[in-house]
Amino acid sequence: MHAAGSRREAPSDPADRHDALWLGVDLGTQGVRAVLVDDHGTVVGSGEDTLLRDHRDGPRHEQDPEEWWSAACRATRAALAARDPGxxxxxGAVSVDGTSGTLLLQTADALPVGPALMYDDARAADETAAIRALGAGHVQSTWALPRLVRLAREGRLAPGLRAAHQGDHLSGRLAGEAVPTDTSQALKTGYDPRSLSWPHTLIDSLGIDPAVLPDVVAPGTTVGHVTPAAARASGIPEGTPVRAGMTDGCAAQVATAALEPGLWCSSLGTTLVLKGAAPQPLRDPSGVVYNHRNPDGGWLPGGASSTGTGRLNTDLGGHDLDQLTARALRLGVPGGATYPLAGTGERFPFAVPGARGFDVGPGSGPADPAARLNRIAHGLAYVERLSLDALAALGADTAGPVTAVGGAVRNHWLTALRADVLGRTVLVPAHTGSAFGSAVIARAPAGRLAATARAMVRVAHRYEPDPSRADELDHGYRRLVAALREKGWIGAPRAPREATA
Incomplete structure (x- = not known):
């Protein structure tokens, strides 16, 4: 990563001024975003569009893939139109990311058949239990595999149909035919990233015709080219290579360049997600850590907590957080902290379905809103440190800097506090988000994703830890950890060990 505003050597070849541009498309839950980026990480055009037809009814959550396509076309047209007319x-290429675990059925020419079952559609609980009964205890109810089993039991896997994930479905629309999925999107449909194969014994036992499963390739692989019809709809030039993307979470990690051992990205918004790199998958008996394949080789381990800034909305909704932050700056380290769960259940760095947020230490009663913010902010930073400590205990190298993304980075006080609690440098990139990461994936040659990200990702802010606060913050952190042990949510501390394959 290079610092924003740093001087670059003039290109030795004038042709460098005519390098290709790279288009990244992020297909999310509420909308689509597209960015057009050059080789140096400069965003030369962007566009976005909103998804309006989101169908939720109890455990049911569906969307219309046709709306994905029309919204994506409007977003890509806007991004392409926003660049300088000259x-x-x-x-050079386009790559698309999508939400992890979202599943739909499509024809061989990539036309959708029925609605898409979104990543949090919860109607396949019985199918999840059946999969686990067959020995696949790692499968979770939020995965796409239980949804696919449900479709099979409902008789909806008609001959000729294929399962698709959100990102590769949109790639197929651009290419005019069903395209392979990638290793990250296939993970929650049961694909084994270690053997690089579908678990056919399990699939057969579940009554799924293996012909419905897509081929799987590495992210960045060219899977097709934009057709004339797709070019007219999207504005993307005909013949543009379409390259396999990743899940939105993995694409967001790419946008931080945290793709080598020792580097971690931490996305703090409504929830907290940590992702890093390791030469071997992290073996986690509790199942709260997952491992994606690193396109460069090795692995991308991570975990998603249910803690996050959502607790601020719960406790301080209606308050001006900027004003509260100005007051919290003068309060120092509080005597206690809040474990910042907004709802029920924790999934990382430990799994406790019935967990609820709580306060620990003095001053946990009714408090001034600024003091409440101070306790929650320290709790957020402590959970982030606990997560890194848990990853280190599994053998991860966590010695490097942390790149922070997500809505929380807009609060400089909170980000500086996170650096102080973690005791390490915290970097904030100039451009973040899954669409930017997808543009990097579109640009990266095979085996060069990390190097490409280093060249394209710029640092906007750098926070160094204040050593004078280390002892006081360490005491607050250990008080929260002790409370978690008393509740039985975590066990005794484990010494870091080396990960094995």
Whole structure:
């Protein structure tokens, strides 16, 4: 990663001024975003569009894939139209990311059949239990595999149909035919990233015709080219290579360049997600840590907590957080902290379905709103440190800097506090988000994703830890950890060990 505003050597070849541009598309729950990026990480155009037809009814959560397509076309047209009219550089490739676990059925020419079952559709609980009964205890109810089993039991897997994930479905629309999925999107449909194969014994036992499963390739692999019809709809030039993407979470990690051992990205918004890199998958008996394949080789371990800034909305909704932050700056380290769960249940760095947020230490009663913010902020930073400590105990290298993304980075006081609690440098990139990461994936040659991300990701802010606060913050952190042990949510501390394959 290079610092924002750092001087770059002038290109030795004038042709460098005509390098290609790279298009990244992020297909999320509420909308679609597209960014057009050059080789140096400069965003030269962006566009977005909102998804309005989101169908939720109890455990049911569906969306219309046709709306994905129309919204994506409006977003890509806007991104392409936003560049300088005199910029004649071609679009080198496009890559699309999507939400992890979202599943739909499509035809061989990538047309959707029925609605998409979203990542949090919870109607496949019985199917999850059946899968676990067959020995696949790692499968979770939020995975796509139980949804696929449900579709099979309902008789909806008609001959000729194929299962698709959100990102590769949109890639198929651009290419005019069903395209392979990638290793990250296939993970929650049961794909084994270690053997690089579908678990056919399990699939057969579940009554799924293996012909419905897509081929799987590495992210960044060219899977097709934009057709004339797709070019007219999307504005993307005909013949542009379409490259396999990743899940939105993995694409967001790419956008931080945290793709080598020792580097971690921490996304703090409504929830907290940590992702890093390791030469071997992290073996976690509790199942709260997952491992994606690193396209460069090795693994991308991570975990998603249910803690996050959602607790601020719960406790301080209606307050001006900027004003409260100005007051909290003068309060120092509080005597206690809040474990910042907004709802029920924790999933990382430990799994306790019935967990609820709580306060620990003095001053936990009714408090001034600024003091409440101070306790929650320290709790957020302590959970982040606990998560890194848990990853280190599994053998991860966590010695490097942490790149922070998510809505919380807008609060400089909170980000500086996180650096102080973690005792390490915290970096904030100039451009974040899954669409930017997808543009990097579109640009990266095979085996060069980390190097490409280093060249394209710029640092906007750098926070160094204040050693004078280390002892006081360490005491607060250990008080929270002790409370978690008393509740039985975590066990005795484990010494870091080396990960094995």
């Amino acid at each position: 910029d004649g550089r071609p679009v």
